[in-house]
Amino acid sequence: MPDKHWEDVVVRPVLSEKTWRGMEEGRYTFEVAPGAGKAEIRAAVEGLFGVKVLRVRVMNRPGKPRRTRMDRRHGRTRSERRAIVQLAPGHKIDLVG
Secondary structure, three states: OOOOOHHHHEEEEOOOHHHHHHHHOOEEEEEEOOOOOHHHHHHHHHHHHOOOEEEEEEEEEOOOEEEOOOOOOEEEOOOEEEEEEEEOOOOOOOOOO
16 A cells, blocks of 8 residues: 555444444444555554454445435435455454543
């Protein structure tokens, strides 16, 4: 990763009811940069949090069509790329602390 820093790859953690259940099993969900590959995501999570990553799964979530209330104009919500990272047993990330 010569041209990207770890903070540029991992944008933010995704905290929802579903991701909280995954955290109990060692699966953490992050929003990542649109062009980030699995190897970059693995290196960034291991470097930022000091943990061992077993598996990285990636999904692209397209933006949904929306319209504004008064103008009746059409727009879209933003698209995002998410990564679900499975940590090795015994490793943990403290996202709230």
